[in-house]
Amino acid sequence: MTFPVKLLRRSRRVLLPALVAASALAPWPAQANQSNHLGAEGGGRVLVRTSSGWVQGKATDQGREFLGIPYAQAPTGALRWRAPKPAPGWVGVKDATRFGNNCPQSAFWIPGYEKDQTAEDCLDANVYTPPATRHTGKLPVMVFIHGGGNVGGAGRDIVPDTFARRTNTVVVTFNYRLGAMGFLTLPGTTGNFALLDQQAAMRWTQANIARFGGDPARVTIAGESAGGGAVCTQLASPTSRGLYRAAIIESGAFFDCAGKSRKDAVSVGLAFAAKLGCTHPATAADCLRAKPAKDILKAQQGTSIFHEWNYTIGGPELPLQPSAAFTAGRASHVPVMNGANSNEGLSFTYDSFDRFGHPLTAGAYPRALVSAFGQTAGSRALAQYPLGAYARPDYAYAAAFGDQLFACPALRTDQRLSPRGRVYTYEFADRTSPLSANLPQHADFDFGATHAAELNYLFKPYGLAAHLNPEQRALSAQMTAYWGSFLHDFVPRAHMQQTMPEQSAHPGYVLQLRTAPAGGNATTANLRAVHHCDLWDTAP
Structure with missing residues (x-):
């Protein structure tokens, strides 16, 4: 690949x-x-x-x-x-x-x-x-x-x-x-x-x-x-x-x-x-x-x-x-909690183009896909991630990058691990997430649920507590409960929330973590389609 x-x-x-x-x-x-x-x-x-x-x-x-x-x-x-x-x-x-x-x-x-x-x-x-x-x-x-x-x-x-x-x-x-x-x-x-x-x-x-x-x-x-x-x-x-x-x-x-x-x-x-x-x-x-x-x-x-x-x-x-x-089956047979964020590629794309004052243009978009993923996969990605579906070329590129590098490998890893041990799966999907201190706070860029965004809801990146609104604080408490429950008894639970899906019992199901106004935490079985994994699982 x-x-x-x-x-x-x-x-x-x-x-x-x-x-x-x-x-x-x-x-x-x-x-x-x-x-x-x-x-x-x-x-x-x-x-x-x-x-x-x-x-x-x-x-x-x-x-x-x-x-x-x-x-x-x-x-x-x-x-x-x-x-x-x-x-x-x-x-x-x-x-x-x-x-x-x-x-x-x-x-x-x-x-x-x-x-x-x-x-x-x-x-x-x-x-x-x-x-x-x-x-x-x-x-x-x-x-x-x-x-x-x-x-x-x-x-x-x-x-x-x-x-x-x-x-x-x-x-x-x-x-x-x-x-x-x-x-x-x-x-x-x-x-x-x-x-x-x-x-x-x-x-x-x-x-x-x-x-x-x-x-x-x-x-x-x-x-x-x-x-x-x-x-x-x-x-x-x-x-x-x-x-x-x-x-x-x-x-x-x-x-x-x-x-x-x-x-x-x-x-x-x-x-x-x-x-x-x-x-x-x-x-x-x-x-x-x-x-x-x-x-x-x-x-x-x-x-x-x-x-x-x-x-x-x-x-x-x-x-x-x-x-x-x-x-x-030659790995540790221990319970695993595995997940990724829904918009992983946005921060990488910003760092590669926008941070230096060179946003990706529509004309350069096809070449950027081929440069990143090769001729065959890049051409197929152009059809799967058409510019018309995104507000900016950067966001289209970021979607392809995040799906190829993070979302689909996470789902493949779930499939490989689950036959021999418990595997619980999540996707952090809060598009309102505050920015970490390693990102520009006033950039004209929608980072969404980008790489490392979930850390603001669990810990203090750089020792700094994120400024969360009431809905985000509620999600933070739920995520902390999921992680803490897993540490205590190896099953991620949160009060009055769905238990994180376990793959042998619910293959392909993933718990999406979102604030209540965005629909709240809910399980889904369509992430492979959402992230175009049929493309990335077979890309050369």
């Missing part, structure tokens, strides 16, 4: 934070609680003893948060392009009231991301819990993997403190290596360092989450965009088995969760190494380990997202393409 890689090269839907801070050691407090679990709270501070040492978090009006806790050693020097090692212990109490470093990534137009970030000591986790009075035994846990096109973002991008309080769950976010640092494959290396970092964070969660009030037997992995793709990939990874009991994929089934063959990955890796003067395959990895992070980032410029920087298929941690593993 032809994918719109050219568009993705220019369009990175990353959620990036506004603040940078590093964790530091604090003196041992005389009043430290000697328990391994949540310690005494005073002056807004709270203590927990992790497997590496004590951490001091803080109490907020939403609950408790512990930020910037190392879950692995800094992947620097000889540890670059090697599997992560457990975090070393420390003496005293580590300050866990500030986020740690973001992993290396290039500058972008997102607020707080105006400069390259090169700190490699970045493998940190953040833990959010409800208030102490909400703790009733061990709580379900969600480990959320951030998005960013495999080249950007950080665990701090999603602040789930209100979500943790409302759902009475514990939530973990974390950083993992990105771009070349996380996905480069060379002779003598395993590749998949981002995937291995994610598994290291899951193992840290298994070892430590009970100390924060969480239940290690009820861990759900979740993620959006590239984070959702990571969840999809982890389901197919034998080395992640037993680290979680359920999974949530938000807009993450793009490319059918496909990775690169090891042969292709090594070829890409050697070409990248050659750009930095490391031309001998046997010594390329050691040669690159001597290069500054800023040089690695500079060499990444102009590379395509997900083509160079994607998971490698063929090793012990990922022996099969995820789609093949799902079809063959």
Whole structure:
């Protein structure tokens, strides 16, 4: 199948934070609680003893948060392009009231991301819990993997403190290596360092989450965009088995969760190494380990997202393409909640055309479709997405892009997973959704239920709570209930709302999430037709 890689090269839907801070050691407090679990709270501070040492978090009006806790050693020097090692212990109490470093990534137009970030000591986790009075035994846990096109973002991008309080769950976010640092494959290396970092964070969660009030037997992995793709990939990874009991994929089934063959990955890796003067395959990895992070980032410029920087298929941690593993039953048989947004392609299309003052014209529309999808599929798409059906050429292109890349792969993934486990399906379809901070707030562009729009209804992207009207607040409460119910008992329910359809019982049915004025939440069985999946499922 032809994918719109050219568009993705220019369009990175990353959620990036506004603040940078590093964790530091604090003196041992005389009043430290000697328990391994949540310690005494005073002056807004709270203590927990992790497997590496004590951490001091803080109490907020939403609950408790512990930020910037190392879950692995800094992947620097000889540890670059090697599997992560457990975090070393420390003496005293580590300050866990500030986020740690973001992993290396290039500058972008997102607020707080105006400069390259090169700190490699970045493998940190953040833990959010409800208030102490909400703790009733061990709580379900969600480990959320951030998005960013495999080249950007950080665990701090999603602040789930209100979500943790409302759902009475514990939530973990974390950083993992990105771009070349996380996905480069060379002779003598395993590749998949981002995937291995994610598994290291899951193992840290298994070892430590009970100390924060969480239940290690009820861990759900979740993620959006590239984070959702990571969840999809982890389901197919034998080395992640037993680290979680359920999974949530938000807009993450793009490319059918496909990775690169090891042969292709090594070829890409050697070409990248050659750009930095490391031309001998046997010594390329050691040669690159001597290069500054800023040089690695500079060499990444102009590379395509997900083509160079994607998971490698063929090793012990990922022996099969995820789609093949799902079809063959060689994936984790856990309950899955999977969905996408109804207008995913709008933000990508804006970034590729309108953001730079060059809206797509009617005359250029046919060529744009062929350029993105190839001659055969592009020509067929012209008939399926006629300009007369859309207010602007940009919107027609966005519909094709979103259907091809997100909507139809999500529906195909449902079909592959459902014969061997429970799969619950949704589509976020609130066209009145407020814009995230990574989108221009006053652009002459209707973003609708675009990529990442659902995050405003669940969390605080960039730490900012979206301004929701009463109808949107009601939908937010319903969505939070669906997600929270799934975390608690692996069935997504909400009070006085339809239960999210399960595919083995209701094949092809999807719950559309909408505000009451737009018809409210309702199941539908016609999304394959709405998104023209007969075209995209057979496109070469």
